[in-house]
Amino acid sequence: MNGLRIYVPGDAAAVAVGADDVAAAIKAAAARSGTPVDIVRNGSRGLHWLEPMVEVATGQGRIAYGPVAVSDAAAVFKALAANGAKHPLRLGNPEDIPYLKNQTRLTFARCGIVDPRSLDDYCAHGGYKGLSRALTMQAVAVVEEVTQSGLRGRGGAGFPTGIKWKTVADTAAEQKYVVCNADEGDSGTFADRMIMEGDPFVLIEGMTIAGIAVGATQGYVYIRSEYPHAIAVLNEAIAAARKRGMLGKSVGGSPHAFDLEVRVGAGAYVCGEETALLDSLEGKRGMVRAKPPLPAHKGLFGKPTVINNVLSLATIPIILEKGGAFYRDFGMGKSRGTMPIQLAGNIKYPGLYETAFGVTLGELVEDIGGGTATGRPVRAVQVGGPLGAYFPCALFNVPFDYEAFAQADGLIGHGGVVVFDDTVDMAKQARFAMEFCAIESCGKCTPCRVGSTRGVEVIDRIIADRDRAANTALLEDLCNTMKFGSLCALGGFTPYPVMSALTHFPEDFGAPPRLAAAE
Amino acid sequence: MPSYVPWDAEAARAIIVGKQAQPGALMPILQALQDEFGSIHREAEPLIADILNLSRAEVHGVVTFYHDFRQQPAGRHVLKLCRAESCQARGSDALAARAAARLGIAFGDTTADGSVTLEPVYCLGLCSVSPAAMLDGKVVARLDGKKLDALLAEADR
Ligand SMILES: Cc1cc2nc3c(=O)[nH]c(=O)nc-3n(C[C@H](O)[C@H](O)[C@H](O)COP(=O)(O)O)c2cc1C
Ligand code: SF4
Ligand code: FES
Numbered sequence: 001m002n003g004l005r006i007y008v009p010g011d012a013a014a015v016a017v018g019a020d021d022v023a024a025a026i027k028a029a030a031a032r033s034g035t036p037v038d039i040v041r042n043g044s045r046g047l048h049w050l051e052p053m054v055e056v057a058t059g060q061g062r063i064a065y066g067p068v069a070v071s072d073a074a075a076v077f078k079a080l081a082a083n084g085a086k087h088p089l090r091l092g093n094p095e096d097i098p099y100l101k102n103q104t105r106l107t108f109a110r111c112g113i114v115d116p117r118s119l120d121d122y123c124a125h126g127g128y129k130g131l132s133r134a135l136t137m138q139a140v141a142v143v144e145e146v147t148q149s150g151l152r153g154r155g156g157a158g159f160p161t162g163i164k165w166k167t168v169a170d171t172a173a174e175q176k177y178v179v180c181n182a183d184e185g186d187s188g189t190f191a192d193r194m195i196m197e198g199d200p201f202v203l204i205e206g207m208t209i210a211g212i213a214v215g216a217t218q219g220y221v222y223i224r225s226e227y228p229h230a231i232a233v234l235n236e237a238i239a240a241a242r243k244r245g246m247l248g249k250s251v252g253g254s255p256h257a258f259d260l261e262v263r264v265g266a267g268a269y270v271c272g273e274e275t276a277l278l279d280s281l282e283g284k285r286g287m288v289r290a291k292p293p294l295p296a297h298k299g300l301f302g303k304p305t306v307i308n309n310v311l312s313l314a315t316i317p318i319i320l321e322k323g324g325a326f327y328r329d330f331g332m333g334k335s336r337g338t339m340p341i342q343l344a345g346n347i348k349y350p351g352l353y354e355t356a357f358g359v360t361l362g363e364l365v366e367d368i369g370g371g372t373a374t375g376r377p378v379r380a381v382q383v384g385g386p387l388g389a390y391f392p393c394a395l396f397n398v399p400f401d402y403e404a405f406a407q408a409d410g411l412i413g414h415g416g417v418v419v420f421d422d423t424v425d426m427a428k429q430a431r432f433a434m435e436f437c438a439i440e441s442c443g444k445c446t447p448c449r450v451g452s453t454r455g456v457e458v459i460d461r462i463i464a465d466r467d468r469a470a471n472t473a474l475l476e477d478l479c480n481t482m483k484f485g486s487l488c489a490l491g492g493f494t495p496y497p498v499m500s501a502l503t504h505f506p507e508d509f510g511a512p513p514r515l516a517a518a519e
Numbered sequence: 520m521p522s523y524v525p526w527d528a529e530a531a532r533a534i535i536v537g538k539q540a541q542p543g544a545l546m547p548i549l550q551a552l553q554d555e556f557g558s559i560h561r562e563a564e565p566l567i568a569d570i571l572n573l574s575r576a577e578v579h580g581v582v583t584f585y586h587d588f589r590q591q592p593a594g595r596h597v598l599k600l601c602r603a604e605s606c607q608a609r610g611s612d613a614l615a616a617r618a619a620a621r622l623g624i625a626f627g628d629t630t631a632d633g634s635v636t637l638e639p640v641y642c643l644g645l646c647s648v649s650p651a652a653m654l655d656g657k658v659v660a661r662l663d664g665k666k667l668d669a670l671l672a673e674a675d676r
Contacts, residue, residue: 012643013647013648016648016651016658016659017648017660049647051648185641186642187603187605187606187641187642188603188604188646189642189644189646190647193644225550225587226640226642226643226644228656229658263543263546263547264546264547264550265585266550266585267585267640268585268586269641280546281543281546282543284545284577285580286584286585301542301543342646342647343647344605344608344646344647344649345604345605345608345646346608346609350648350649351647382604386603386604386641416605416646418604418605418608418646419608420608421608429604432604432607436603436641439641440641
């Protein structure tokens, strides 16, 4: 098409704040003025306080406007039709906005830029270069490249991806599988969703490379049912890739077969745990399996299986394209490469911020995130989803790094950062963590199933000022039992938010406040 | 508003048989049945068990394990409000109380006239535009009292 090329994100976060209506209003304004337009529903650039952010392609690059309300659409259309002219909502080239400019976008290189439904657009922006190179290499060399990159699983556990792949590659079997964990159940996280909606082919390419590297011919993407937009876009992309021979019996004309299918979850947080996910894919209740055997040995339908998070797999193409050393050069310590960090909660500039490991929590929350949206002081920041610890401002010097977070009794998990202002009640947050565990427990272990319900009751007694000292001691005991007596991290890590709340914010539990010097 | 057809054993059988061959067919079958009929009818379980050669207990166990599967039809509209942390940080608890009060029901319940089912959801991946909700599959975010009331009015139709 050769109309005016206008971008209105189809990303669910943009849609949730009116992007569909804005797209329709712009289309109507264009029709009224008789201007041919080509409206692309791109992914989001990740500057979510500016959504819906509309862009127009001009001779001088893209010009953005935002946040655009339906009532602004006619005037904004006039401005963008005049080669990106002035308007109060004009933001200039989005790539010059410091929030975006200062990022290191490797996994998210194309998100928000390309048309997520166009394989041609994907290829025009460097897509399938990683697979092309992988097809010229021995499978062992592909695995070695991933190992060399230092990539660790982005789903939460941080396990080295190359080592996982090697185990599957070394296990002989007639059938092997690649499973993508797109359950993204952690509150405060949305990076998987953004990739699937904004650059789905990068995930398809990453899974294809994984299949070729380990000798698997079938892949599944298990997406949570709360993500209808991601499910639709990914299904369309898979169909497009299949039609063009990039999936199927002979991937890109090579001797390798690989195909993909989307499966949808049914609203169970625990199905994000890899073995519960596999059970769910097999059509069972999502119960956590004891390990061993590892999924790499006996995974889906008992066959050797690579199971990786969306972000891990979506990072594979750039590693194969540019080499493991290129990726490894970013980051700090044993945390190599970049992390797509998600800034959420009560924060002035929420969104997706991909950067090399090593940025501190304080930089993320205060400098990049701009502090709270309410303008009140920041009091607590939960990092890593519902099983992640709450950090006080006194720990803002902790760098984003797997080991540094572990040392501070926390975890980076899937990279979600949720900010709370000084109106937060930390006893209530601790209670919620226990309650969530009780709701979502798969029921296999007593400390998780029963302990979490007891935990809610004990916290209720602390809140009600009944026998506070004794109940606080009981809560600590309970957390220890859960930590050491649970099969998976749902029961095992719920103590993180609970204990961090208790340790850093004792005054909310009726105890004397912790001295700043003690932090 | 989603539209469902009344339970029809023959139509259900066709759906089940159509998906039976895929590996791990049970979940896609249950999802397809619920999409068609709005809930997992009690007659569906023995039918599935029979066709997939599973025990009824196995099928029932799966139906009851997952939050998404309904054994009773929902109201004409389903309003899911996010109750997870990022939305809490932006005031979702107050919105939840407001929704429950306006509808006169608790979370998990359906209004007496069958118009709305109110449900909690733990994150919609819309945390950067919290608080968030989903009405019959339509996502809405940056919720405030006014937007919530508009949603409730929409759901009341
Ligand atoms: C309760 C629980 C929920 C989890 N949820 C997810 C999830 O939603 N997405 C994900 O990728 N990993 C999740 N995980 C981690 C997975 O078990 C597993 O580590 C991951 O899929 C491996 O992929 P990776 O190495 O690429 O991170 C969860 C773990 C637990 C214990
Ligand atoms: S810790 Fe909880 S969720 Fe995990 S296996 Fe045990 S009971 Fe299931
Ligand atoms: S916490 Fe509410 S949408 Fe993520």
